[in-house]
Every structure is written in structure tokens, then in C-alpha cells.
Amino acid sequence: MEFRVLGRDALTNARRGELITSRGAVLTPVFMPVATRAAVRALGIRDIREIGFDIILSNTYHLYMRPGVGVLKKAGGLHRFMSYDRPILTDSGGFQVFSLSSLRKLYDHGVEFRSHIDGSRHLFTPRTVLDIQRVIGSDIMMVLDHCAEYPVPEEEARSAVERTVDWARESYDYWRAGFDTEKQALFAIVQGSVYGGLRVECAERLCEMDFPGFAVGGLSVGEPKELYREMTAVTLARLPDNKPRYMMGVGSPLEILDAIECGVDMFDCVMPTRIARNGTLYTSEGRLNIKAARYEDDFAPLDPLCSCYVCKNFSRAYLRHIYRAGEIAALIYNTYHNLYFMKNFMDEIQSSIGSGGFPETARKWRAAFNRS
């Protein structure tokens, strides 16, 4: 995997770049749709390609539970299994073990837990999660990390950082020794909760290793907006300029803008698809709740400035009707629109960086999303 910076904003740390994988190039800043269980919620995979996404995310924890490593191996990896030939990034499962599973037992060598599906016992170690991702065939793999809950006392955050750095080191060595490092890149994850000193320390210690990319974990998990911005800035300042930087699980258009200004290149989040299934749509004027009574006889498109398939073919009145009627088509169309919005939002930001237009683009979207 290669990464090149193609342009920079003059006033902020925003940058645009290009990530080159063996399955194709990805322009950054990029939003990655989430296909947790080898499918994007409420959308067929060809819609993802039609919208134009060049990379998607899937989850090691969920794939390990179901369909399981055996099936994925026989399938020849996740790309063939889900009929998608572009890059896939997989989370290590660390976040899910700490947020979904029960009866966790933490050891220095890994974490034992019970499945959220059937209660069965499992052990994830830095090596086993890489072995799983090897079978998945992810183009970008993530290391196992310890993502502390929020809020967390500083002492606990510190020990999570220690464990995260130790596991990253073990992951790095295991990857270098036994993987096709060109085909399967490995990113480290910076933890440290909302403690700036811990974030700096974690970033610096991880950067001693030559990971192809770095991620920021454990943010946008409930902390105040100001802390989110501060931690993002503090962390990003310590990450190498020549490597891609990925903000995990983020987020809203405003959070993404904040992070881009700190120099983040990659994002993933279930928010656009989750709120779509709840009837909330992103538009050029901010959020729109399609369930609202005022759309009953509103025959304008969802967003007159959007040129997606849904906006070109259906009215707010129709989308409201099928949503209220409980039609699955409402989930399909809403999801399609919100993901198209995210693609277009990122494309606009990409092309504005380096051409001097980024401040105006950021201002426009902040105005739209603060208003709604």
C-alpha cells in the first residue's frame, strides 16, 4: 500500500491524498460505508459501487462469529464471499469485544469473552485477530487494541494505553514476519481516552514502529465536543505526515469536518445508514425528518440539490408515505440517499482542498448542519 498527499489547505491541516492498494486507488479524505456482517445495511452491494465508493469497512468480530473463519476460508475470502472486488478495511474486533460481548477477562496476552450471539467462549489475541483478517483477506487490517469505556479514570486509561502499545508491537512483528505486507496493510490505533498526555504518549510510542497507517480510536464515544476536537488535534499532531490517518467510527458531517481540519484522511460510521432507517436524511440544508407531517403533500425531492437516483425519482410525499407504511423500500431509498450524500460531501471536500476552496466548503456545511 502506498499513500501520497496530493494537496493541502493553507489555513488548516486538511489535506487530500491518494491511497493505493492492490485492489485499486482511494482518494482521501474518504468515507467508508460499513458492511458489518458482509452486507451494508438495507442496500445491495451494487448500489455501493453505483454511488461510487472505493473502499468499505467490515468487522472481524462479527465475521468471526458468523459465518465463521471456516466458511470465509472456503469462500476464498470476504471479497469473493460478498462479490466486491475493491479494497476492504476490517476492524480488529477489539472495539466489539469491549462494547458487545459479555464476561470479558483481560490478560496480558489477549482478551477472553463470551459471544453476544450464543454465549460461547472465545479468546482474541494480537495474533489471532490478524490470523482471522488474513483469512478475510482485508486490504487494510487493524491491530487488536484496548478501547476503554468513556468516562474512565486516568489510571485505567493509562493501562489501556500500555496494553494497546504492547499488543501493537506484537502485531507489528507478527505481521512483518508472516504476511504479504504489500497486499495486507496494518494500521495501529491510538488510544488514551480524553487525556492529552496519554494520547501523545500512545501516538509517539506507536510511531516508533513503521506501520503503514495510524488510526485514532476511542473518540466520539460520548465526550463533549470540545474534548473531541482537542483530542483529535493533539493526537493528529503526533502522527507522521506521510502516512494515512483514520478516525474510527466517526461520524456526523460536523465531526468529520473538525477531524479533516486536523489532518484526518479516513472515516467510517454507521450513522448515515442507521439514521436513514430511522427516517432522518442528510440534505444540503442539514437534517430532514421524512416522518414529519409537513411532507405529506410535499412533492419536491428530498434535496433539490442532490442528483442521486432517489432524489431524481421520488418526492418527499412518496418517501414519507412508504416510510409510514413500513415498506422496506423506504429503508432502501433512505439509505441510498444518505450514503450518496456522504460520498458527495467527501468529494466536495476533496476537490476543495488545495484549490483554496476548503474554508468556504467547510463554512457552507457547518452552516447547514448547525442550523438543522
Add this chain to the structure above:
Amino acid sequence: MEFRVLGRDALTNARRGELITSRGAVLTPVFMPVATRAAVRALGIRDIREIGFDIILSNTYHLYMRPGVGVLKKAGGLHRFMSYDRPILTDSGGFQVFSLSSLRKLYDHGVEFRSHIDGSRHLFTPRTVLDIQRVIGSDIMMVLDHCAEYPVPEEEARSAVERTVDWARESYDYWRAGFDTEKQALFAIVQGSVYGGLRVECAERLCEMDFPGFAVGGLSVGEPKELYREMTAVTLARLPDNKPRYMMGVGSPLEILDAIECGVDMFDCVMPTRIARNGTLYTSEGRLNIKAARYEDDFAPLDPLCSCYVCKNFSRAYLRHIYRAGEIAALIYNTYHNLYFMKNFMDEIQSSIGSGGFPETARKWRAAFNRS
């Protein structure tokens, strides 16, 4: 609307034909996907066009309840509302009043009932259901009929037939006097439960009027297979050869084959989409339950002989996995495949009629679906 018979089977009454509406031609025998609430369950409307369907069905009762006549009028009719420019047939709402609503009161002039959604009171008469269908803009409208429950004593079936014929006469006169009869055709509906004499009488009395088409109602509602076949044959023998004949709410591939052999031209049914959402798929070898454990690591397509998007891109193992994971994409793909199956099944039958191939085609599908 025009109808022409283009070919006939030598041994049975099966025929192929062409229905020409102001929104395009429809080759018969045809299966119409059901868009009850102005959307086909679990599928976007462009998938319906991609599969190649030339006509769909929607339901007056449901559309009247939600979004309501006011919204449909402002939308400029159902075609524009749902972004579909090909022919639409609408049921009159009679069947739903008798099967879904509560507290029905039957009068000679119509039927009063309470909504299944909010309990509100409504009155359907032969004229009001045509007025609603005028607003919907259906290319083919259906008359209000009285569909008796099954089983029903002969005396009750007789009075349902009397009412059905009376209402059909009132509908016919109202339609001739006040509709653009070329743009909005009107079909009558033959009732009579499982009483051959009543079916014959109902058909003969309806045929005294020059309806553009005739439907068979009240079959495939729980009666034994033999009675279904007998009533279909008895009824079809009394319907004019030069008019399209529509078997309402039917059915399975085997029921459709039986009806085609009696000379039926049009079908609609929720079965292919409903069983798809339940994990049951139609294939060239009969039904397949994608939930079955034996498909866990079966990487063949659902149906190796099917050339639909789903069969060309996904394996049984993948479809089983996303179904078990509760992914909406499973409902989308399963529905797409089953509707593609129905389109292909009807196309095969169409092209076999008149070319001498129909008996072999019928034999092949009967073998596949009796086996499974």
C-alpha cells in the same frame, strides 16, 4: 385497451396474447408483481423494471387508507407518485374490505367498514371505488365485488353472486358514462365460491355486459386442489375468448400452470415476495430453503440455471449467511431472485404456447415443483 390472442396450445386451452394499453403492451400469460402500498415489498421500483415486468398491481383499499385520495390527486396519480410509467392494475378493495377490515355492514348500495389501521368508518360503493381508481389513474380498474369467505353455504354464496352482479352492472354503467374508457379499462369479477352452477351463472350474467376483461375471484382461498381446478375450468369455459382473463391472487407455479391450461392470461400474487422474505426461493428444481444448514458452505449459486443478478453474483453460502444475520440485503436479494424466477417462468410459458412446446414446458415445471 386492446387484446389479441397470438397463439394457442393444441391440447389445452392455454393461449398467449398481447394486451395493449395506453402505457404500453403486455405479453400474456403475465405475472404482475404486487405493490400493495405503492411499493413492491423489499425491492426498489427500478429493480422491477430491470427484471422486465411490464405491468404491476396495486391495491385501492390500501392506497385509499394511506396516503389517501387527496395526496394521490395532488401527486397526479399513482404512476407519478411511485415513479413508474408502465401499466398498473388496481384491485377494487372489495377483497380487502372482506378480509382485512372489521365491523362490516353490507347494504345493497355498498359496504361499510372500519379501517384496519385506525378503526375509522368508511363506505365503499361500486361508484366510490371507481372514483378512487380514477384518481389513482389505474390502467386497469376492477369492479367492487363481494368475495365470500371459504367455506360458505351455497345460499350465502348465491347472495354474494347476486350482489356482485348488481354491483358490476352499476359499475359498468358508471364507467361507460363518465370515464375515459380507452385509458382506464374495467374488469368484472366472477364469484360463486366452489359451486359450479353459481360460477356459471355469475359468468354468464357478467358477460352480458361488454367489459374489456374478466377476472376470477374467490379461488385459491383454501379449497382443495381438485375444486380449484374444477372451478377454474368451469368459469373459464364461460368467459369470452376475445377478452383477457385474470385469476386474482394466484399463485404458486403449479396453480398458475393449471389456470393457464384453462385459458387464464393474467396473474398476481404476493407469494413469491412473501416466501422470499421467509427464506424460500424458487429454482429450476423447485423450492429451496436458504436457511438450511447444508448451504452453510455451498458456494454454488441459488439456481445454476438462473441468470439473475443475484445468481450471477452470490452463493448459497453468502445468501444463507446474510439471511441468518438478519440483513435487509437478504430480503432484497431473495425477493429479486423470486420475482426474476416468476418473470422467466412466464416468459418460458409464453414462448412455448403456439410453438408446440407448451406440454413439455408444463411437464418440466410440474416435475420440479411436485418434487420439492
